[in-house]
Amino acid sequence: MSEKLKGAFVQRDKKSYAVVPRTPMGMITPDILENLAGVARKYEIPIIKITSGQRIALVGLKPEIIDDVWKELGMDVGPASELCVHYVQACPGNAVCKFGLRDSLGLGGKLEELFVGMELPAKVKIGVSGCPLNCGEGYMRDLGAFGKKSGWTVMFGGNSGGRPRIGDVIAEKMNEDEVIDLAKRCFEYYGNNGKNKERTARFINRIGIEEFKKAVLL
Secondary structure (H helix, E strand, C coil): CCHHHCCEEECCCCCCEEECECCHHHCCCHHHHHHHHHHHHHCCCCEEEECCCCCEEEEEECHHHHHHHHHHHCCCECCCCCCEEEEEEECCHHHCCCCCCCCHHHHHHHHHHHHCCCECCCCEEEEEECCCCCCCCHHHCCEEEEEECCEEEEEECCECCCCCECCEEEEEEECHHHHHHHHHHHHHHHHHHCCCCCCHHHHHHHHCHHHHHHHHCC
């Protein structure tokens, strides 16, 4: 991909492109919404799609407008096709939800800042929920966490794709710092031992969850 098309990926017609601005945990402001709408109108972008990862994709861009679109958006690129951590998905947690037991937005924000863009053998997605209802879909994400009164439960190896896999619980009753440290160890081990383009679900199927737990749990 040329530098001009950085942050864009080609669509079905092989002529147009999509871009996905980075919107951590789906949190946006009125100013961001107004700017997105203005850019879409100005450049006649035909499709604006809210994605499953709590992001907004602008689809159908001609290659010659991509640089100008990014400049006017003034937003970071949300990885969408690279072999790296793509995003953190999170529910509202105890900030507003009556079911929330823990601060999913707080933990999710820290994980987003630390890991999004981190190069790994395949794409990786993170889901964080403030309670066991798991609205952040952590069991179906490569790394997941959900809150209980007793602390955070952490899962690894989930996948919601064509070969779905429920992630394995690898730790419970953790505080926020412990979750972050465990995530670092998980990604380091996976990064060093995963095969090229091998998602975490297939990685865990190959090596076994007990072997993984021995490697990452202190």
